Amino acid sequence: MTSTPALSVHDVTRTYGDPGNPVRALDGVTLTVAPGTFTAVMGPSGSGKSTFLNCAAGLESPSSGRILIGGEDVTDWSESRRTVLRREKIGIVFQSFHLMPYLNAEQNVGLPARLAGGRPDKARIRELLAVVGLAERSRHLPAELSGGQQQRVAIARALVGNPAILLADEPTGALDSASARDVLALLRTTVDTLGQTVLMVTHDPVAASYADEVVFMVDGLVAGRMGQPTAEAVAGQMAHLDDLVKVTS
Amino acid sequence: MIGLALRSLRHRAPAFTATFLSVLAGTALIGSFATLFETSLGPVSKEDQEILFIMGAVVGAWGSLIVLFSLASTLGIAVGQRDTEIATLRTIGATPGQARRMIRTETLLVALVASTLGAGIAWVGGRGLLAMIREAGMVSDSVAFAGGPLALGSTVALVTVTSVLAATIAGRRATSGPARLAMVDAASGAGRMRWWRILAAVVLVGYGVVMAMITVFITADSDDPYAAMQTAGSSSILVGVGLAVLAPTLLRWTAVTLRPLVGRFGVAGHLAAFNTSRRAHVLGGVLAPVIVFTAASVGTLTLVAIDGRTSGPANAEADLINLLNNVVVGMISLFAAIMVINAFAAVIAHRRNELARVRLLGATGEQVRSSVLVEAGIIAAVGVLLGLVAASATVVPFALARDEGFVPDGTLWLPPVLVALAVVLTLAAAALAVRRATAAPVLATVNQ
Numbered sequence: 001m002t003s004t005p006a007l008s009v010h011d012v013t014r015t016y017g018d019p020g021n022p023v024r025a026l027d028g029v030t031l032t033v034a035p036g037t038f039t040a041v042m043g044p045s046g047s048g049k050s051t052f053l054n055c056a057a058g059l060e061s062p063s064s065g066r067i068l069i070g071g072e073d074v075t076d077w078s079e080s081r082r083t084v085l086r087r088e089k090i091g092i093v094f095q096s097f098h099l100m101p102y103l104n105a106e107q108n109v110g111l112p113a114r115l116a117g118g119r120p121d122k123a124r125i126r127e128l129l130a131v132v133g134l135a136e137r138s139r140h141l142p143a144e145l146s147g148g149q150q151q152r153v154a155i156a157r158a159l160v161g162n163p164a165i166l167l168a169d170e171p172t173g174a175l176d177s178a179s180a181r182d183v184l185a186l187l188r189t190t191v192d193t194l195g196q197t198v199l200m201v202t203h204d205p206v207a208a209s210y211a212d213e214v215v216f217m218v219d220g221l222v223a224g225r226m227g228q229p230t231a232e233a234v235a236g237q238m239a240h241l242d243d244l245v246k247v248t249s
Numbered sequence: 250m251i252g253l254a255l256r257s258l259r260h261r262a263p264a265f266t267a268t269f270l271s272v273l274a275g276t277a278l279i280g281s282f283a284t285l286f287e288t289s290l291g292p293v294s295k296e297d298q299e300i301l302f303i304m305g306a307v308v309g310a311w312g313s314l315i316v317l318f319s320l321a322s323t324l325g326i327a328v329g330q331r332d333t334e335i336a337t338l339r340t341i342g343a344t345p346g347q348a349r350r351m352i353r354t355e356t357l358l359v360a361l362v363a364s365t366l367g368a369g370i371a372w373v374g375g376r377g378l379l380a381m382i383r384e385a386g387m388v389s390d391s392v393a394f395a396g397g398p399l400a401l402g403s404t405v406a407l408v409t410v411t412s413v414l415a416a417t418i419a420g421r422r423a424t425s426g427p428a429r430l431a432m433v434d435a436a437s438g439a440g441r442m443r444w445w446r447i448l449a450a451v452v453l454v455g456y457g458v459v460m461a462m463i464t465v466f467i468t469a470d471s472d473d474p475y476a477a478m479q480t481a482g483s484s485s486i487l488v489g490v491g492l493a494v495l496a497p498t499l500l501r502w503t504a505v506t507l508r509p510l511v512g513r514f515g516v517a518g519h520l521a522a523f524n525t526s527r528r529a530h531v532l533g534g535v536l537a538p539v540i541v542f543t544a545a546s547v548g549t550l551t552l553v554a555i556d557g558r559t560s561g562p563a564n565a566e567a568d569l570i571n572l573l574n575n576v577v578v579g580m581i582s583l584f585a586a587i588m589v590i591n592a593f594a595a596v597i598a599h600r601r602n603e604l605a606r607v608r609l610l611g612a613t614g615e616q617v618r619s620s621v622l623v624e625a626g627i628i629a630a631v632g633v634l635l636g637l638v639a640a641s642a643t644v645v646p647f648a649l650a651r652d653e654g655f656v657p658d659g660t661l662w663l664p665p666v667l668v669a670l671a672v673v674l675t676l677a678a679a680a681l682a683v684r685r686a687t688a689a690p691v692l693a694t695v696n697q
Contacts, residue, residue, distance in 0.1 A: 094609070100607065102527035115616060
């Protein structure tokens with residue numbers, strides 16, 4: 001493919017703690033996400049997958065390396081420029097939904113547009129709520145929605161600004177398996193019918209099986225990849241991550 | 250439960266600061282007046298006794314009403330903001346009774362320590378108060394300070410019992426209903442007004458209005474020039490506290506009405522308009538002290554001014570009454586100011602996570618800060634408006650009684666100045682609280 005990658009990460013490291021005894025959460029990660037694809041990042045706890053997502057979202061600065069979003073190098077941007085970036089180029093979906101409790105579904109979806117200083121496009125919001133299957137619930141407050149419904153509102157909100165990439169951090173982590181399936185199918189639909197690019201961090205092999213490609217992370221490194229994943233194959237690979245590490249090191 | 254309560258206190262010391270400060274300041278204020286009352290029971294002359302009694306019991310009682318009310322509302326905020334934590338305890342097997350016992354025990358411990366320290370301040374403060382009225386020549390120099398265990402002990406008991414009672418009521422609210430429901434973003438929900446609150450508000454406002462009518466129709470014609478003051482003087486405080494009891498509902502109504510207007514002010518106005526209307530039960534705790542501050546200061550100071558114009562040549566009795574009124578206003582205003590700052594700090598600290606959430610979505614720190622300031626603006630506007638309504642319950646009847654008509658003849662600059670003070674205080678308290686809340690990096694806050 002010749003098109004610009006939606007996200008491209010070059011040799012990114014992230015170190016925490018004091019310089020004398022540093023903890024390397026990311027140890028030189030390189031990854032490219034092509035537009036219109038669904039990528040899952042998997043790894044055990046402490047593998048650095050959340051740090052990776054935070055860096056990609058501009059919520060954290062990497063210690064070294066470059067991050068390009070839609071072909072634009074955003075590594076050295078200031079906090080306020082990155083805030084605008086999050087608003088315009090990135091849609092984020094969180095494990096715990098992060099809806100505003102005092103805004104109804106429609107208003108939550110319209111919030112990013114308002115934060116950008118504009119007026120939300122009513123027709124677009126209605127269309128997105130229909131896409132996520134909540135057209136009838138647009139006037140409900142988050143407390144009146146189930147967990148799965150709240151997460152679907154959050155996905156509609158992430159999509160409202162036509163982001164270059166949608167980042168999802170354990171989007172099904174707080175859901176029951178039926179709601180989780182709905183949310184994953186919805187993410188798949190956004191890729192297949194809307195041409196959206198999705199990068200999802202997860203530790204659930206079933207969730208990962210909805211992706212086009214799974215990237216395995218171990219100890220802050222990309223340890224392997226798998227195309228056309230099935231839940232069984234992913235689970236099998238997760239059980240033998242040590243082998244991947246031996247191959248790469 | 251004591252073990253759990255102690256660990257919870259130690260772990261979350263900052264969260265109990267609001268409770269601690271309110272109890273401390275409240276005990277110091279009530280206790281100082283209580284020592285005057287106890288002094289009046291000692292070996293003093295009849296005249297001295299009467300003045301000490303008025304100062305201690307009458308003035309002290311009005312102060313106590315306001316202090317106890319503010320204390321209860323602060324404790325309501327403090328317990329209410331732990332809804333998620335309480336729900337978590339219940340999902341792992343704590344019965345509602347156990348959760349309530351933990352809340353009660355914590356409050357009892359904090360209130361006992363804070364009110365004991367407050368009693369120490371009151372012991373010094375009472376001496377200062379007595380020295381002041383001795384200096385002013387209102388009581389003879391021979392009157393010796395006799396505040397002790399009776400005054401301070403009963404103040405500590407009163408404040409502690411009020412605190413535990415308020416925590417019990419708030420705890421009941423936090424533990425009613427199924428445990429899981431509370432886990433679903435507990436921050437939302439209407440927060441129904443309970444019948445006893447409505448009853449208390451009706452009694453307080455009704456009492457204030459009746460006193461105002463008595464002033465106009467009965468005591469205005471009395472031979473004693475201070476009869477009208479006695480009946481009108483308390484009306485503003487009564488109506489003010491009565492309206493403050495209903496603060497959440499009044500805030501919801503006005504915020505819903507103001508929504509189209511405030512919504513025009515960009516995203517900050519949009520967020521503030523919906524937050525004040527849909528979460529009025531949280532922000533009502535901040536509105537209450539603004540109402541009381543405006544009502545008490547405008548009502549009482551205008552009363553003093555009218556009296557100064559109409560009571561003829563200065564005499565000792567007028568001096569004393571003016572001093573009393575000024576002391577009351579000063580104390581109450583100071584206390585209400587502490588309460589406004591306290592309440593904002595507590596409410597904003599609780600909303601730290603929510604504010605960080607908006608920033609994650611792409612709000613700048615500036616947008617978050619201005620949305621909180623717009624909220625504070627709405628609260629200030631509603632607060633001073635209701636406060637002025639309450640103040641008129643004192644001002645109008647007393648002005649009529651002293652033949653100045655519905656509107657006093659002078660010092661009309663007083664209400665605008667006090668209103669400005671209330672607005673500045675509210676905005677400053679909000680600005681201070683939100684600056685602290687948005688200082689930390691977004692991720693650190695959300696992951697807490």
